[in-house]
Amino acid sequence: MTASARPLTPPPTTANGPWAWLRANLFSSIGNTILTVIAGWIVYQVAHGVIGWAFVNATFEGEDGGACTRENAGACWPFVSAWFGQFMYGRYPDAERWRVNLTYALALAGLVPLMVPRIPGKLWSSLYVLGVFPILATILLAGGVFGLPDVPTDSWGGLLVTLVISSVGIAAAFPIGILLALGRRSEMPIVRWASVGFIEFVRGVPLITVLFMSSVMLPLFLPNGWTIDKLVRALIMVALFSAAYLAEVIRGGLQAIPRGQFEAADALGLSYPHKMGLIILPQALKLVIPGIVNTLIGLFKDTSLVLIIGIFDLLGMVQAALSAQRWLSPATPMTGYVFAGFVFWIFCFGMSRYSLMLERRLAPGGQRTIAKAAYD
Amino acid sequence: MTTTSRGSFEDGTASRSPLYRPEVRQVIYQVLLLLALGYLVYWVVNNVADNLRRQNIASGFDFLNRTSGFDVSQTLIPYSNTSTYGRAFWVGLLNTLLVAGLGIVFATVLGFVIGIARLSSNWLVARLAGAYVEIVRNLPLLLQLFFWYFAVLKTLPSPRQSYVLPGGAFFNVRGLYLPMPVPEMGFSRVAAAFWAALILSIGIGWWARRRQRVTGQRFRVLRTVLVLVVGMPLFAYFTSGQPLSWSYPELRGFNFQGGIVVLPELLALLFGLSFYTASFIAEIVRAGILGVPKGQTEAAQALGLTNRQSLRLVIVPQAARIIIPPLTSQYLNLTKNSSLAVAIGYPDFVNVFTGTVLNQTGQAIEVILVTMAVFLLLSLLTSIFMNWFNRRMALVER
Numbered sequence: 001m002t003a004s005a006r007p008l009t010p011p012p013t014t015a016n017g018p019w020a021w022l023r024a025n026l027f028s029s030i031g032n033t034i035l036t037v038i039a040g041w042i043v044y045q046v047a048h049g050v051i052g053w054a055f056v057n058a059t060f061e062g063e064d065g066g067a068c069t070r071e072n073a074g075a076c077w078p079f080v081s082a083w084f085g086q087f088m089y090g091r092y093p094d095a096e097r098w099r100v101n102l103t104y105a106l107a108l109a110g111l112v113p114l115m116v117p118r119i120p121g122k123l124w125s126s127l128y129v130l131g132v133f134p135i136l137a138t139i140l141l142a143g144g145v146f147g148l149p150d151v152p153t154d155s156w157g158g159l160l161v162t163l164v165i166s167s168v169g170i171a172a173a174f175p176i177g178i179l180l181a182l183g184r185r186s187e188m189p190i191v192r193w194a195s196v197g198f199i200e201f202v203r204g205v206p207l208i209t210v211l212f213m214s215s216v217m218l219p220l221f222l223p224n225g226w227t228i229d230k231l232v233r234a235l236i237m238v239a240l241f242s243a244a245y246l247a248e249v250i251r252g253g254l255q256a257i258p259r260g261q262f263e264a265a266d267a268l269g270l271s272y273p274h275k276m277g278l279i280i281l282p283q284a285l286k287l288v289i290p291g292i293v294n295t296l297i298g299l300f301k302d303t304s305l306v307l308i309i310g311i312f313d314l315l316g317m318v319q320a321a322l323s324a325q326r327w328l329s330p331a332t333p334m335t336g337y338v339f340a341g342f343v344f345w346i347f348c349f350g351m352s353r354y355s356l357m358l359e360r361r362l363a364p365g366g367q368r369t370i371a372k373a374a375y376d
Numbered sequence: 377m378t379t380t381s382r383g384s385f386e387d388g389t390a391s392r393s394p395l396y397r398p399e400v401r402q403v404i405y406q407v408l409l410l411l412a413l414g415y416l417v418y419w420v421v422n423n424v425a426d427n428l429r430r431q432n433i434a435s436g437f438d439f440l441n442r443t444s445g446f447d448v449s450q451t452l453i454p455y456s457n458t459s460t461y462g463r464a465f466w467v468g469l470l471n472t473l474l475v476a477g478l479g480i481v482f483a484t485v486l487g488f489v490i491g492i493a494r495l496s497s498n499w500l501v502a503r504l505a506g507a508y509v510e511i512v513r514n515l516p517l518l519l520q521l522f523f524w525y526f527a528v529l530k531t532l533p534s535p536r537q538s539y540v541l542p543g544g545a546f547f548n549v550r551g552l553y554l555p556m557p558v559p560e561m562g563f564s565r566v567a568a569a570f571w572a573a574l575i576l577s578i579g580i581g582w583w584a585r586r587r588q589r590v591t592g593q594r595f596r597v598l599r600t601v602l603v604l605v606v607g608m609p610l611f612a613y614f615t616s617g618q619p620l621s622w623s624y625p626e627l628r629g630f631n632f633q634g635g636i637v638v639l640p641e642l643l644a645l646l647f648g649l650s651f652y653t654a655s656f657i658a659e660i661v662r663a664g665i666l667g668v669p670k671g672q673t674e675a676a677q678a679l680g681l682t683n684r685q686s687l688r689l690v691i692v693p694q695a696a697r698i699i700i701p702p703l704t705s706q707y708l709n710l711t712k713n714s715s716l717a718v719a720i721g722y723p724d725f726v727n728v729f730t731g732t733v734l735n736q737t738g739q740a741i742e743v744i745l746v747t748m749a750v751f752l753l754l755s756l757l758t759s760i761f762m763n764w765f766n767r768r769m770a771l772v773e774r
Contacts, residue, residue, distance in 0.1 A: 025499035032498050039500040190406040194413065204755035205748050206712035212730055212747075216740040220427045221420045301516040308719055315519055322526065333527040341515050341523070348514035 053334075065329035073331040080339050083321045087339070090157015090312055096149060099140045100160055106136055107167075115354065117361060130171070153231040157312035159343060161231070165238055165303045165313065170296055172239035177246030182276060184251055195247070202244035207302055210237050215309045234306045242299045249291035253284030286362055293355035297348045304344075315340050424741065431738075439737045440465070446732055448723045450639055461733050468728030469750065475645050475724060476711040482650035483710060484703075487657025494662050505658065512655040518716055520652055525644035525720040532640075535631050544624045546632060552643060553625035556636040562619035569612035570605070577601040641722035645714065653710045657703060664699035665691075697769045701762055708758045712751060725750065 026036045057074030059067050068076035080087070089097050110129040113119045141164070144150035156164065183195030202210070214237040218228065228236075257280055265275035285292070307316030318336040321327065394400045428435060440462035447457050452470040455463055493505035512520075530549060533539070538548035546553040577600075584595035613620070625635030668691050676686030717724035718731055726747065734743040 025497070028497070035496070035498050035501050039498070039504050042504065043500070188402050188406050190410055194409060200755075201748075201752065204752040206715040206726070206751060208715045208718065208726060209730060209744070209747050209751065212726075212734075213744050216734065217744050220424050220740060223423050224427060224430060297514070301514075304516040304518045305716070307518075315516065315522070319522065330531050333531070334523070337519060337523040337527050341519055344516055344519065345511065345514045349510065352510075352514065 054338075059331070065327040065332060068327075068329040068331045068335075073329070075338070076327070076329060076331045076335045079321070079327045079332050079335055082327070083317075086321065087158045087314060087317050087343075089160050090317060091155040092151060092157070092160065093149075093155070096143070096151055099143070099148065099151075103137050103140045106133060106140075134171070153229055156231065158317040159314045161306075161311060162300075162303050162313040162315075165231075165235060165306060166296075166300045168235050169238040169242055169299055169303070172235070173242035173246050173299070176239065176243035177250055178281065180243060180247035181250035181254060184247065185254055199244045199247050202241055203248070207238075207241055207305055208308060210241055211305060211309050213237070230309070231311060234309060234311055238299065238303065238306075241302075242295060245295050245298070246292065249288050249295055250284065252291060253286075253288035254280065256287050257284050289358050289362065290355050293351055293358075297351050300347060300351070301344065314343060428741075433738055435739070435741065437742055439739050439742070442737075444733070444736070446736065448728060449721075450642065450723055461737065464733055465725075465729050465746070468723060468725035471723050471728070472711070472714055472717075472725040475642060475649070475714050475717070475722065476707075479646055479649040479653065479710050479714065480707050482646065483653035483657055483706075486650060486654035488661050490654060491658035491661025492665070494658060495665060509655045509658050512651055513659075515652075517648060517652045517713055518719060521644055521648040521716055521720055524647045525640065529640040529644050535627060538627075538632075544622075544635075546625055546627075549640065550631065550637070551640045552638040553632045553635050554638065555622045555624045556634075558621050558623050560619045560621060562616045565616045566609050566612045566619065570609040573604040573608040577604055580604075639722070641717070641720050644720055645717050645722050645724075648716075649710050649713060652713070653706055656706050656709075660699055660702045660706065661695075664695040667698045668694045700765060700769070704758055704762050704765075708755055711754060 027033045053074040055074070057072055059073060059076050059078060062068060062076075062078040065076070065079070067078065085094070085097075089100055092100060107129075110125055110133050113125040114122065114129055119125075139145060139148070141156070141160075142151060142153070180195045180199055183191045184199065186192050186195070211234065214233045215230075218233060222228070261279055261283065262275070265279040270278065303313055304315040306313055307319060312320060318340045322333055322336050395404075441460050443457075444459055444461050444464045445457050446464075448455060448464065448467050450471060451467050452474060453463075453467060455467045490505045490508055493501050494509065496502045496505070532547065532549040535546075535548045535550055538546040538553075541547055544555045580595075580600060581597050584597045588594055623634045623636075625632040625637070672690055672694065673686060676690040681689065714724055715726040718727040721727070730743055730747045734740060737743070
């Protein structure tokens with residue numbers, strides 16, 4: 001008996017390999033094939049249009065809108081490069097822009113250790129981000145002390161203002177939101193009704209009316225002669241607005257904590273602040289991280305509304321640039337909005353991916369999140 | 377210290393000082409909060425009164441009866457610059473409701489298509505839908521509105537070079553010009569037939585449900601109702617001599633006459649709101665469908681239901697329970713977001729009333745209060761609907 005190895009039969013091509021994948025995922029039936037063809041056509045059209053607009057027909061060099069005015073003109077990139085400084089910093093003086101960059105660097109120095117799970121020392125980095133950094137940032141950006149020239153908030157603009165409003169907004173909204181959420185679940189009727197009233201009122205009206213209120217009603221509310229900086233006014237309103245939405249998200253987390261946790265904390269004799277701060281909130285906040293990040297993304301997108309009350313955030317700056325005579329051309333508006341959209345999208349998409357990552361890390365063992373299950 | 381019914385331990389602490397008793401503390405906290413809020417209100421009201429006196433602004437709602445003196449580019453009810461501010465309020469509110477209603481319809485249709493496409497077994501279709509959601513959801517709505525208005529609709533050709541659409545419609549920088557149906561003598565019979573069919577359908581639905589409960593026999597309600605609602609008005613239309621003509625838009629000089637024009641502002645707002653909200657609705661629909669356990673499909677198959685029956689009787693009712701509450705809040709969001717109309721000049725409620733009327737009259741307090749009240753009323757109505765729906769749909773557990 002001799003055993004001779006027979007050559008291995010290749011796996012059937014219909015069950016394995018790229019052809020089988022195509023068959024199973026794209027051409028499994030006549031209906032599916034039609035769908036694939038339609039979707040493929042859409043992809044082709046969009047890709048063709050985007051590449052043609054952004055590269056093939058685009059203008060890369062020029063001094064004014066005239067360079068971009070012609071039949072079938074694509075993107076007008078020199079417009080973006082000419083205005084790039086204003087898009088990023090607004091009318092912040094050229095000589096002082098290093099202060100903004102330094103602030104960004106300081107923020108990154110705190111945020112990176114805070115956000116990357118592997119880096120230890122979360123307590124120190126959060127102390128830095130919440131305690132030290134705001135003071136440094138205020139000094140650097142506003143100036144007026146330590147020999148730094150004063151830069152009034154009127155000349156802040158562009159992405160800088162977008163980032164300032166959203167980061168200060170979220171930092172201020174967070175504690176207020178937690179207090180409101182706790183207040184809404186309080187046993188004290190007056191505290192509860194005050195919280196419910198505030199939350200439901202704010203959630204019931206659009207942000208734009210709240211901003212209108214800040215510009216026309218707030219001056220009437222204050223004693224004669226008191227004025228509040230326009231940017232600060234918008235900041236307060238954005239923070240209060242987001243706080244109401246955050247409060248509802250956090251309330252969802254509080255409701256999901258089993259009664260036993262509250263009772264156990266009571267049994268240990270913990271005071272209310274200890275019970276909430278050490279037992280309940282850490283669990284509740286962890287549960288609602290996706291909701292919190294969604295609110296954060298919403299807040300970031302909503303900062304663009306401040307242009308309606310005359311603050312030049314990134315979108316407002318683009319809008320202002322588009323009305324400049326020099327760059328007037330049919331291709332300019334699309335270019336400006338695509339650029340602004342790209343910047344907004346990077347931030348929002350980054351935040352949503354980061355929250356997905358956290359969600360997976362923090363999910364108790366064995367549980368899958370919906371977002372994960374969708375791809376299974 | 378007479379009675380605390382909780383035993384000696386509490387009495388022991390209470391004897392130190394009543395301040396240590398939670399009940400006493402709660403009262404103190406609440407009194408303090410009330411005092412603080414009361415003082416804040418007093419301070420604000422005082423300041424407002426003082427400021428108004430200084431600026432010579434009379435408070436009250438009398439201004440609603442004064443002549444407005446401004447024009448509005450789109451009015452659903454008769455309005456001119458000799459109408460009152462009160463009339464302008466209604467014009468704006470109706471415009472908001474128009475854009476919100478249309479936006480809700482488009483966003484729902486698009487959202488459901490994309491949400492279902494995202495769960496498709498077809499790889500390309502699922503990815504395409506996913507890309508749509510990830511791109512549109514992560515861009516500010518205001519940016520999308522600007523994009524549609526300034527970058528797309530405002531760069532369309534002038535009326536003389538309009539795009540000609542099939543069916544006698546034209547599309548140019550001044551908007552979308554559509555043929556308008558003009559009812560003639562006898563059209564009321566068609567309308568009457570439609571209403572009669574609607575009432576009849578409701579009756580049939582009620583009768584069919586009752587019969588099924590009693591005898592178990594099913595009646596094809598949907599088919600019958602469709603035939604009735606479409607057929608009866610059509611029958612009336614042809615028997616009464618086709619009492620409907622069309623007014624077509626025609627180029628006269630530099631602009632179109634006749635037909636009906638959809639303003640570019642309205643179109644941009646509709647595009648922006650519909651595409652943006654659809655991306656959120658798609659996610660809600662996806663989560664709703666994924667939220668129905670696979671066992672339910674399998675159980676329906678085991679019972680011998682056909683695919684369509686299991687979808688209609690088992691899957692959709694359960695998915696609806698998950699989908700409808702967040703869907704309603706998206707509708708409310710869309711309505712609130714329609715206030716961004718002010719940025720592109722669509723004459724919605726906020727633009728007309730909170731913008732122009734406030735600027736002209738200077739009645740900041742009254743106008744803002746009315747604005748807030750309108751939106752709060754809308755969200756109150758929505759939450760009443762949600763509560764009713766939740767009660768109706770809540771699982772009846774045995």
